[in-house]
Amino acid sequence: MAIDQAPAPAQQASAQEIARTVTVLGLESSCDDSAAAIVRLHGDGSAQVLAERVIGQNEAHAPFGGVVPEIAARGHAERMDTLAAEVLAEAELSVSELDAVAATAGPGLIGGVMAALMTAKGLALGAGLPLIAVNHLEGHALSPRLTEPLAFPWLLLLVSGGHTQLLVVEGVGRMTRLGSTIDDAAGEAFDKSAKIMGLGFPGGPAVEAIAREAADPGRFPLPRMLAKDKSCDFSFAGLKTAVKRSWDALEAPTPEDRADLAAAAQAAIARHLCERAGRAMAIFSERFADLDRPLPLVVAGGVAANAAVRTGLEAACAEHGFRLIAPPMKYCTDNAAMIALAGAERLRLGLTDPLDAPARARWPLDEHSAANAPATGAGRKGPKA
Numbered sequence: 001m002a003i004d005q006a007p008a009p010a011q012q013a014s015a016q017e018i019a020r021t022v023t024v025l026g027l028e029s030s031c032d033d034s035a036a037a038i039v040r041l042h043g044d045g046s047a048q049v050l051a052e053r054v055i056g057q058n059e060a061h062a063p064f065g066g067v068v069p070e071i072a073a074r075g076h077a078e079r080m081d082t083l084a085a086e087v088l089a090e091a092e093l094s095v096s097e098l099d100a101v102a103a104t105a106g107p108g109l110i111g112g113v114m115a116a117l118m119t120a121k122g123l124a125l126g127a128g129l130p131l132i133a134v135n136h137l138e139g140h141a142l143s144p145r146l147t148e149p150l151a152f153p154w155l156l157l158l159v160s161g162g163h164t165q166l167l168v169v170e171g172v173g174r175m176t177r178l179g180s181t182i183d184d185a186a187g188e189a190f191d192k193s194a195k196i197m198g199l200g201f202p203g204g205p206a207v208e209a210i211a212r213e214a215a216d217p218g219r220f221p222l223p224r225m226l227a228k229d230k231s232c233d234f235s236f237a238g239l240k241t242a243v244k245r246s247w248d249a250l251e252a253p254t255p256e257d258r259a260d261l262a263a264a265a266q267a268a269i270a271r272h273l274c275e276r277a278g279r280a281m282a283i284f285s286e287r288f289a290d291l292d293r294p295l296p297l298v299v300a301g302g303v304a305a306n307a308a309v310r311t312g313l314e315a316a317c318a319e320h321g322f323r324l325i326a327p328p329m330k331y332c333t334d335n336a337a338m339i340a341l342a343g344a345e346r347l348r349l350g351l352t353d354p355l356d357a358p359a360r361a362r363w364p365l366d367e368h369s370a371a372n373a374p375a376t377g378a379g380r381k382g383p384k385a
């Protein structure tokens with residue numbers, strides 16, 4: 001599979017503007033984490049997180065075994081303005097000392113997305129600041145630059161509760177999608193497997209903990225997803241069905257059964273992620289054949305916490321001449337520092353948005369690839385991104 005040259009965004013900013021130091025407030029509420037952060041992006045490209053706060057909602061959603069959109073939206077609406085005030089106080093800044101206000105404008109659960117975006121619009125309007133409507137996926141894509149001035153391009157594997165994608169990141173607004181899930185996200189595969197086996201929410205950490213106790217991790221044969229498909233796309237729906245079937249076939253499941261099945265599910269998810277990532281690494285290597293090795297593979301999203309996934313990715317990286325870069329966990333999962341950073345990078349390029357910028361449930365980062373691959377695109381039946 002060949003990849004197209006990612007289109008460059010309209011960049012009218014002067015060299016001086018691109019190198020200026022900017023301070024941006026970022027707000028995030030696209031899933032179940034309410035977050036605010038202030039980031040200062042310096043002229044040399046280094047980023048400084050001046051203040052950050054995240055409030056999760058695991059207890060509110062745990063009884064349902066997954067995120068309930070209405071509960072999430074209400075939680076965000078109650079907290080967003082307080083969070084913004086708290087980070088401003090912590091950074092000892094007033095709104096007028098900011099250069100812009102950024103918020104996730106999608107993709108995500110629409111009621112939740114609106115909470116951060118409306119708060120950002122209010123602040124921007126009140127203080128006469130530019131608004132930046134950030135694509136949540138671009139936030140994840142740029143997140144490694146919160147901790148190191150990583151040079152473009154890099155390959156990104158985003159594995160979270162809502163997204164599973166492989167992207168070539170060539171610059172701000174210049175990203176090409178190599179593959180995406182055609183059904184569930186990798187995090188959902190963990191969460192749903194956990195739910196089937198009566199484990200708590202979020203399921204990923206529970207599955208990982210129980211899998212460590214497995215006596216016979218090879219006991220349950222689970223399918224290899226999209227075994228005959230040579231693309232970089234992912235699929236996890238078949239795995240969920242297979243886990244359910246294996247679980248239901250046990251008459252009185254013991255803790256040993258549960259540990260073995262958890263280990264099998266985890267291994268199947270990790271294998272699928274690493275196989276697809278390996279394929280994307282081969283494409284990236286060919287496309288950027290003249291770059292120095294090792295080439296960068298960035299992994300982001302909550303599933304990046306999983307040791308089996310990381311070990312598998314390390315091995316795939318060694319095989320393909322890549323180095324694995326995992327931002328600190330607080331920047332791997334949903335956070336507002338990455339939204340503030342994406343906002344700062346965009347501001348310096350002159351990429352600001354009007355105050356009527358819409359909240360979007362679906363918003364592919366790479367509209368070109370999404371339009372050419374409707375099964376994984378932005379249609380009603382497509383996944384969230």
Ligand code: AMP
Pocket residue numbers: 031159160161162186187188190191202203204205208301302303304305306307332333334
């Ligand atoms: P995010 O959507 O980035 O906030 O990440 C949340 C998702 O990551 C949920 O689906 C979790 O089950 C999953 N997750 C978190 N920790 C782990 C882990 N240790 N192993 C596997 N999945 C995990």
Ligand code: MG
Pocket residue numbers: 031032033161333334
């Ligand atoms: Mg989350």
